[in-house]
Amino acid sequence: MDWKTFDWARGSANPIELDLIEHYAGGKINRRDFLRRGAILGLGLPFLTTIIAACGDSAATTTTAAAGAGTTAAGAAPTTAAPVAGGSIVIAIQTPSSPLDPVNMQDLGTYAVLASSFEYLVAVSDDGVTLGDQGLATSWETNETGDVWTFQLRQGVKWQDDSDFTSADVAATMDRMAAANNAGLGSVIAEGSTDASDPAVAVITLVSPNGNFPVLVSTFNAQSLITPADYTIGTTLDGRPAGTGAWILDSYTEGQSAVFSANPSYWGPGVFLDSVELQQFDSTDTMVIALQDGSVDAIQQFSVIGGEGLLDNPDFNVTQTEAATHRQVWFNTQVGQFSGADPRLRQAMALSIDREEMVTLLYGGKARIANDHPIVKSLPFYDPDAVPQRTRDIEQARSLLADAGFPDGLSSAINHGELQEIPDLAAIIQRNAADAGFDLAVNQHPQATFYGDSWCPESAEGEPPCFNSSEFGIVDYGHRPTPDVYLTSALETNGVWNSSVYANADFDALVKDYQGAVDVAGQKTAIGSIQKHLWENVPAIYPYFFDYLSATRAGVEGIVFTPLGHVIVNGASLSA
Numbered sequence: 001m002d003w004k005t006f007d008w009a010r011g012s013a014n015p016i017e018l019d020l021i022e023h024y025a026g027g028k029i030n031r032r033d034f035l036r037r038g039a040i041l042g043l044g045l046p047f048l049t050t051i052i053a054a055c056g057d058s059a060a061t062t063t064t065a066a067a068g069a070g071t072t073a074a075g076a077a078p079t080t081a082a083p084v085a086g087g088s089i090v091i092a093i094q095t096p097s098s099p100l101d102p103v104n105m106q107d108l109g110t111y112a113v114l115a116s117s118f119e120y121l122v123a124v125s126d127d128g129v130t131l132g133d134q135g136l137a138t139s140w141e142t143n144e145t146g147d148v149w150t151f152q153l154r155q156g157v158k159w160q161d162d163s164d165f166t167s168a169d170v171a172a173t174m175d176r177m178a179a180a181n182n183a184g185l186g187s188v189i190a191e192g193s194t195d196a197s198d199p200a201v202a203v204i205t206l207v208s209p210n211g212n213f214p215v216l217v218s219t220f221n222a223q224s225l226i227t228p229a230d231y232t233i234g235t236t237l238d239g240r241p242a243g244t245g246a247w248i249l250d251s252y253t254e255g256q257s258a259v260f261s262a263n264p265s266y267w268g269p270g271v272f273l274d275s276v277e278l279q280q281f282d283s284t285d286t287m288v289i290a291l292q293d294g295s296v297d298a299i300q301q302f303s304v305i306g307g308e309g310l311l312d313n314p315d316f317n318v319t320q321t322e323a324a325t326h327r328q329v330w331f332n333t334q335v336g337q338f339s340g341a342d343p344r345l346r347q348a349m350a351l352s353i354d355r356e357e358m359v360t361l362l363y364g365g366k367a368r369i370a371n372d373h374p375i376v377k378s379l380p381f382y383d384p385d386a387v388p389q390r391t392r393d394i395e396q397a398r399s400l401l402a403d404a405g406f407p408d409g410l411s412s413a414i415n416h417g418e419l420q421e422i423p424d425l426a427a428i429i430q431r432n433a434a435d436a437g438f439d440l441a442v443n444q445h446p447q448a449t450f451y452g453d454s455w456c457p458e459s460a461e462g463e464p465p466c467f468n469s470s471e472f473g474i475v476d477y478g479h480r481p482t483p484d485v486y487l488t489s490a491l492e493t494n495g496v497w498n499s500s501v502y503a504n505a506d507f508d509a510l511v512k513d514y515q516g517a518v519d520v521a522g523q524k525t526a527i528g529s530i531q532k533h534l535w536e537n538v539p540a541i542y543p544y545f546f547d548y549l550s551a552t553r554a555g556v557e558g559i560v561f562t563p564l565g566h567v568i569v570n571g572a573s574l575s576a
Helices: 003-012 015-025 031-041 045-054 108-117 167-180 284-292 344-352 355-363 394-403 422-434 447-455 484-488 505-516 520-537
Strands: 088-094 137-142 148-153 201-205 247-253 257-262 275-281 298-302 316-321 326-331 367-369 410-416 438-444 472-477 544-546 548-553
Touching: 003 015, 003 045, 015 031, 015 045, 015 520, 031 045, 088 108, 088 284, 108 247, 108 257, 108 275, 108 298, 148 167, 167 201, 275 284, 284 298, 326 422, 326 544, 344 394, 344 422, 344 438, 355 367, 355 422, 355 544, 410 422, 410 447, 422 438, 422 472, 447 472, 484 505, 505 520
Parallel strands: 088 275, 088 298, 410 438, 410 472
Antiparallel strands: 137 148, 148 201, 247 257, 257 275, 298 548, 316 548, 326 472, 367 544
């Protein structure tokens, strides 16, 4: 231990940062978790690696292990040649199911389109999974209690109309997010939370402490894109092209494509391509075919099933990212047969499924079994002792079904869209559940209408969000580095994406405890209780977390893929 350097670092830290440093020095969290958590708190990489070196870790520089044979590590495909200026590429994306409204978008296709022109306060780094300093904020820090966050804003940034980006834009965006109660920010900030008195600094006072707030204004909270101060909720990018990002929207044809040209006033490092087209596809199978026949140069995401021809193929660069991407199998807990406080029917369904079969058949092992909560094991506050791993137990499932008043079984339907492996997942659930006495029909919806028709239909006045969701269904969730959105938007009372319509005061209190805990130990205590609560009450089944797969053809360099669907082409180029 280099005590002189370590003591200097401790003396430079506030109490929240000091807690993280001491947890690492004491061996309570590993180096990977230390770097991830440090990035969230706004600690620079030089400071973090200095602490690592002071603690005696000779590998003080960061590397990412290869993701497997025929794949690259998370983030950009490997650069093998010097970038060449000029040219255009076509990228296949999921067809957006909603208007290009930054506040209310809800699918990977819309994320990719909007994030081409707009930017986040906190951006993803070039690895595609960790937070970096390439966004509209160059640095950030919190006070000792974690309820005030100060963001130093990048200077010299222009909107596409040549006006200056300032803290007033940040304040207006935060107000719109609070008013919309979207993406986990509604209960974290209130309208008027942002002090924009200094045009170069945004000071955001939270409703209550939140140690993960930078994540909620980052690439991994897709709806938090910073928009001009005079934007209003419902304004769409195609209706009013704008942004501070590298790309200007030239045209948008719904259901077909979005075409962008390079922004000559972009503040960032060199943009090599002249233009980019995001071409829309209704299925990943057709995306894969288009990449193989040369119709497109890259695809946003593909599945193992149908994408076998891209794996281990030297004609393509595949990016494989271990992530928290998952499928939530929801029950409507307010309306229908699975409703009510009694969880036995939901537990019976959870006991009927074969998770190992799903991971093997659907992903060829490129996935990890989950345990009916959205907390991945790689998080520093995951509690491995909170609950046992739920495994298939048909006898117990049948017993619970009978005890709940259905000795002869129960008939229902599982609803889903046409996205990637989800139809195959629905078929496995149907077959697995039949062994326990569930007679499930399968209702497949067009992906473009699934979210509005089945997952979260519009609610009547006085009803909570998603009140009219189907009683049982499958929905997709992209990666987030912390589980805040999974817990708030998807499960908290009145959460904007709460298709389970779950309303439980005990759960809500646990989420508040987690978000208010600014130290690792406090977060682990709260998260352990959340794992236990969701495992016991089963408002939704979480069968697995899977690796996010993207691909380019050989000769396309520098695209950064995030496991939330962003396709960042700022540094992309065609090789000579």
